[in-house]
Amino acid sequence: MEENKKLVFIINPKAGQKKREEVLPDIINVFYEYGYDTEIHFTRFQGDATKMVGRHCRKCDLIVCMGGDGTLNEVIEGIIESGVGAPLGYIPAGSTNDFAASLQLSSVPVTAAKNIVNGTPKYIDIGRFNERYFVYTASTGIFTRTSYETPQNAKNILGHFAYILEGAKDLTNIKPLKLDIEYDGKRIKDEFIFAAICNSTSIGGVMTIDKQRVDFTDGLFEMLLIKFPRDLIELGTLINKLQTQTYGEGVELIPISNAVIKDNAANDWSLDGEKENGKRETIFEVFKHAVYFIY
Numbered sequence: 001m002e003e004n005k006k007l008v009f010i011i012n013p014k015a016g017q018k019k020r021e022e023v024l025p026d027i028i029n030v031f032y033e034y035g036y037d038t039e040i041h042f043t044r045f046q047g048d049a050t051k052m053v054g055r056h057c058r059k060c061d062l063i064v065c066m067g068g069d070g071t072l073n074e075v076i077e078g079i080i081e082s083g084v085g086a087p088l089g090y091i092p093a094g095s096t097n098d099f100a101a102s103l104q105l106s107s108v109p110v111t112a113a114k115n116i117v118n119g120t121p122k123y124i125d126i127g128r129f130n131e132r133y134f135v136y137t138a139s140t141g142i143f144t145r146t147s148y149e150t151p152q153n154a155k156n157i158l159g160h161f162a163y164i165l166e167g168a169k170d171l172t173n174i175k176p177l178k179l180d181i182e183y184d185g186k187r188i189k190d191e192f193i194f195a196a197i198c199n200s201t202s203i204g205g206v207m208t209i210d211k212q213r214v215d216f217t218d219g220l221f222e223m224l225l226i227k228f229p230r231d232l233i234e235l236g237t238l239i240n241k242l243q244t245q246t247y248g249e250g251v252e253l254i255p256i257s258n259a260v261i262k263d264n265a266a267n268d269w270s271l272d273g274e275k276e277n278g279k280r281e282t283i284f285e286v287f288k289h290a291v292y293f294i295y
Contacts, residue, residue, distance in 0.1 A: 005061035007036035008086075010052050010075055012043045012067030015094045023109045027066075027091070030110060034117040036062060043071065046274075053078025060086050062294070064116060066109065068094020069135065073272035076126060076291055077133045087294040089116030098202040099136040099272075102214065105295055116294055123289035124216045125199060130282055134271040137203050138284070140263075141177050141194035141226070144270045176228040177267060183223065183259035188252075191228040193238075197221050197259065197284055210245045213253060219288035220255040227251070258285040 009031075011024075024040075031038045041056060043049050049071055057063050057078070063086050065075040072090055079088060091112040092100035106112040129138045176191035199221045201209050213222060226242070227250045229235040238250050247253040266278035 004032075004035050004037040006059070007031050007038045007062045007064060008052075008057045008060045009038050009040045010043065010049050010063070010065040010067075010071070011040065012049070012065075012071040012093070015067040015071060026110045027113045030113040030117060031064075036117070043067070043074075046070075047074060049074035050078040050081070053084060054082040057084045057086060058082065062086055062089065062116075064089040064091060064113070066091040066093050068092070069097060069099055069272045070094070070274050072099060073133070073135050073274065076135055079291055080126065080133055080287070085292070087121040087292040089113075089119070089294050091116070098200050102136065102199075102201040103216070103295055119294040121292045121294040122217065124291055124293045125219060125221070126287045126290035127197060127199065127221055128285050128287060129197075129269070129271055129276065130279065132271055132276060133287075133290075136200035136272060137196055137198040138269055138271050138276070139194065139196035139198070139203060140267050140269045140278070141192060142174060144194070144268070174228075178264065180262040181223075181225075181259055183254070183256045188225070190225075192225055193228045194224070194226040195261075196224045197256070198224060207242055208245070209253065210247075213255075217289065219286055220257055221284075221286055223252070223254045223256045223259065225252040225254070256284075256286075259283075 028038050039056065041052050043052070049065065053063070053075055063075065065071055065088070075088065090100060090105060091109050092105055092107060093109065106115060127134050127138065174193065176193065177195055178191050179195060180189040181187065196203055198209070199214065199216055201211050201214050209222060209224065226238055229238055241251040261282040261284065262280065263278065264280060266280050268278045269276040
């Protein structure tokens with residue numbers, strides 16, 4: 001009799017609103033029906049998922065993680081660092097799930113599990129920000145602190161609205177980002193209210209990017225730059241451009257494969273919703289087809 005394949009299931013028990021104990025039996029049953037024996041591991045602290053990949057996933061046939069974008073980030077970092085070749089599936093269970101929304105993954109856990117076992121693996125690109133890898137966005141400026149300063153219980157209860165409420169605090173103390181950015185042989189130097197390097201159609205549930213401009217496998221991320229407004233009228237114009245996805249003067253969307261970002265103020269960044277301490281010089285690069293993703 002043929003042995004079942006091994007599936008390692010990494011779960012963040014603190015992420016999102018859904019009660020894990022209610023959906024876990026059904027998810028595990030889906031995996032079993034498709035020939036997988038499931039080994040479950042619950043994360044206990046930040047960075048735990050990365051270590052779990054190195055400890056438990058070197059000889060498995062499939063990795064699945066359930067949690068928010070931060071959990072996915074940690075698992076992918078573990079896959080790259082450990083050189084694990086098994087495909088990765090993602091059951092989104094966080095409060096925003098920007099990357100899942102970009103890939104149109106189901107928010108129903110059992111449906112997401114079925115899509116994974118029936119899916120076809122595809123390679124996706126991953127970004128590196130100095131020494132850290134990230135899946136879908138690195139951002140700085142207005143609304144950036146929201147992703148890592150909003151309390152987890154508020155995220156779980158209010159979802160996107162919690163991000164908007166917390167982000168509104170940034171409006172009372174807006175300071176310009178003075179950035180000097182060299183990218184793909186070009187250079188831009190200016191004052192900005194927000195800057196992001198992303199491979200996603202949604203950022204923090206607050207901003208969206210034209211779906212036609214985002215390709216997860218082309219070796220490019222999109223750099224979104226919003227110029228610092230001179231007055232409230234110009235701020236309104238910039239907001240309107242964001243809402244209508246009108247790119248050009250004031251709101252730039254530039255495909256890039258690498259960049260060197262200089263910032264004398266060393267502003268902090270957010271990487272997939274987790275804080276990254278700012279530096280005076282940051283190096284970004286794309287790792288094309290870095291992870292085998294199944295959905």
